[in-house]
Amino acid sequence: MDITALGVTVGGVVLMGLTLWFFFGKQGGSRPARDGGLYSCPMHPWITSNDPTAECSICGMKLVRGTQK
Ligand SMILES: [Zn+2]
Secondary structure, three states, rough: HHHHHHHHHHHHHHHHHHHHHHHHHHHHHHHOOOOOOEEEEEOOOEEOOOOOOOOOOOOOOEEEEEOOO
16 A cells, blocks of 8 residues: 555645535635615614614604624
8 A cells, every 4th residue: 555645645635624614614614794674874873673664753864784793
């Protein structure tokens, strides 16, 4: 048995596994953490609603989705 060929094969498999883990791990970890569906007034961020057609009770502006960080 050629130990050099075996080492290269095992090394290649490990390298490929690490590459796949890197890409898939990165994709899984970079999912945007939005609360999705929460709307707030640009001027009064504490005025929030789940209704996309809701308006701010203070200034009457249409609420926008998830602008506050
Ligand atoms: Zn407002």
